[in-house]
Amino acid sequence: MAVDTATLLVSCPDQQGLVAKIANFIYANGGNIIHADHHTDLEAGLFLSRIEWQLQGFNLPRHLINEAFGAIASPLQAQWKLHFSDTVPKVAIWVSKQDHCLYDLLWRIKSKELKAEVGLIISNHPDLAPIAQQFNIEYHHLPITKENKQEQESKQLELLKNAEIDLVILAKYMQVLSSDFIKEFPTVINIHHSFLPAFIGAKPYHQAYSRGVKIIGATAHYVTQDLDAGPIIEQDVVRISHRDTVQDLIRKGKDLEKIVLARGVRLHLQNRVLVYGNRTVVFG
Structure with a gap:
């Protein structure tokens, strides 16, 4: 035992x-x-x-x-x-419309591969509510606009506090968190669909295709006030060729995203990541 x-x-x-x-x-x-x-x-x-x-x-x-x-x-x-080791962290998973990372995390947690409890799922769209229902998890739909962003982030912070959440996982949540939010809740892991620091921001697969790169990557990192520039926890790459279309890059990238995110979350949950400055030491 x-x-x-x-x-x-x-x-x-x-x-x-x-x-x-x-x-x-x-x-x-x-x-x-x-x-x-x-x-x-x-x-x-x-x-x-x-x-x-x-x-x-x-x-x-x-x-x-x-x-x-x-x-x-x-x-x-x-x-x-x-x-x-017997402390089970409570996590909140944030999503938009893509479900591949959400499904992967939920199954890994359900099978005890990741030691965590999902307290709630938050989304700026209603699309993935049936998945939350399937796993019997609270789902909160909070649409985000420029006009209501501050108000909605206050609601998000309140939900995290009430649920006693230890970690937020951005599993393809396609919104930028404000500096004020990050100051209030700094323990956030994001999956970015490129090998950072290359191709930050939106549509990195389109950027990669335009540059004719031969590998694409994914990066799990802690979120900071600087877009896609937080301390890196885990990265990986997959080879592509001139025959691959943008859709091929997206398909291959999705497979990589869920694996890299799961690895990054696991390392965090196992207390193997030590952040200093904008760097990390990841103890294997």
Whole structure:
């Protein structure tokens, strides 16, 4: 049977003895480390770490771990997050009219491949409501126009708060989130249908076709105030040829989009992504 674990994600200025200090905190409290991964960005002078240990036999109760580690981390000028493996995050999936990423995520969550609970689905169109009904999930249709965007985003934020949502997944939600929204709810993953930073914005497959590229890609990234420029979690590509039409690119791209989005969401849910600046370290 799986044993519950705790995971620390840590970043701090690089200095000697960091691995030993973090590992000794766990060892001194009776913990058994099962995964440890570290990276030093020499240019930034930054140390980044993910360390996971079994809670069985660990001497500190859960509610004291964060405070106890803080006594070690604060002198190191460290930032850290603590996660527990038996916590099931609540996600909200946002869509427009395309259903391929939505279906893929819902089936992966239903089959326990992704450890999450879907609290609600939000869309600016009514088209995908039957899918939500099929999976017995709340569906909220909130049309977006230039005139009502601020009002609708306030409603979206209220829905997220009431449902205690931890993560928003933009599964082909074809609207740009405002800066105000992102400030209020910064934990958002988007799937963009190109290999960023190439072909940002609308109709990237048409842009790729016009340029005659030989590969197309998809990118899962965190959303920031800059369009399609947030920290990248996962990417992949597929080859195309001169015989492929725009519709061929779209068809091949859709297959790639759902795979890359699922990978990015999985890495986030498993607490394997550490963001610093506009970059990420993704611990395998």
